[in-house]
Amino acid sequence: MTLSSRKPVVLVPACNRMMGEHPFQMAGKKYIDAVRLAGCLPLIVPASTPDELDELLALADGLLLTGSQSNVHPSHFGETVHDQSLPLDPLRDAWTLPLIPKALALGLPLLGICRGFQEANVALGGSLHQAVQEQPGLRDHRAVKGQPPEIQYASAHPVQVLPGGQLAAILGSSAPIEVNSLHGQGIKRLAPGLRVEALAEDGLVEAFTVADAPGFSLCVQWHPEWLAHSNPISQRLLQAFGQACRDYQGNKVSNWRT
Template sequence: MLKNQKSGKPGKPVVLVPACNRMVGDHPFHIAGKKYIDAVRLAGCLPLIVPSSTPEELDELLALADGVLLTGSPSNVHPSHFDETVHNPALPLDAERDAWTLPLVPKALALGMPLFAICRGFQEANVALGGSLHQAVQEQSGLNDHRAPEGQPPEIQYAEQHQVLVLPGGMLAELLGREAFAVNSLHGQGVKQLAPGLRIEAVAEDGLVEAFSHAPSPGFNLCVQWHPEWRAASNPVSMALLQAFGQACSNYQSSKHGLEPET
């Protein structure tokens, strides 16, 4: 338990952030995108980057944590986890990340621990709970190409690309009070079959699922296909989501330590 040394009260809520796995030259590295770490700090929380985890370590990590943020990544969830073969071998995979983030999702939800999942994390959550993915959204009849324009600088790749339509009665509608808003779009894969227990929170204009939550779980959880962490400080929607996540992490921390939640 991390405490404020002066007051004895718990410090900032700790949020687990998974690292991805890359080869840099001849050596393997664990890496995490800075924009996700910045987003955790914007939420008022303390980021803890986790390189990987054994089953035993996973329980210990969850005991330390007050929230989980599943990041986006260039890599895809291996399709063997939803009983398919690889559609495009040229696209990157990250089996080491799959091995511990897929078990992490149901464990965190069962604890009522706040979960915020972005892009690959959104896809991980669906697969972890029994759903499946389109491996190439752009090849599906009736769906648009949701990939970022190739060869462009980040300012163009992360620019707003389309509207998402918020479904009434869900968490996203309550948090934002909006029926629609514009988002960026940088993904080639997307939800094919939604996992049992998941509630659609928003869809793209072509009907592709853009946000969902796990309604049966007791705590805050929200999974989004777009990238709210991109320049989040200047985006009112992103800040509303991060502040709600951060408050949920703070409340979870207080509850875990027998303290009154902040209001």
């Protein structure tokens, strides 16, 4: 198989979990399925060292930052932990936060989901509300505990897509869309250079792009990967990401031949 005939490779950073007494690195199946639905080849990447980042990026045609039960450690935006009971993943933070600006500088297509959305904002200099539900004027964006996934991931509220942006172009409209909502943290201070693409009714940022990125960049607070095959909005997002990955791969092939 030649470089030009293979599917684009999308890096999917692994999360870290303890199973019994043993540490595991893993990614949710729904994210892997979403990469495949985008027409790309998923590559789950374990925690990596600084000297491996450039080699990983050389292999990649795209980067998908997944959601997770864990939060970005607040030390990365100058705060202490607000709720010690919530899970953290400092091993993921240690390599994905420096990976994100490197990927964007290369023009590598980036799709961030939930934690990945928050991760990208922090990596680029923004901050987070550690408990959105405690902020005046903001609603509780968390899923109801103890419910099955089909309830937790059901549509929860509308978001307003802002006209003239990348998300509106992908969807072909700036009409409000219904999204699910399973997050306790959210954007507090938007990182410099980020462009808001959608807002919740309470004003919380629900999607952004990197305004001056040379390639595709879209980060969303909701979970488009959930039952994406039957959701037209999710399909449009994944199709756009997949096409960007194919374009990036094609440019690499052209540069290699010259």
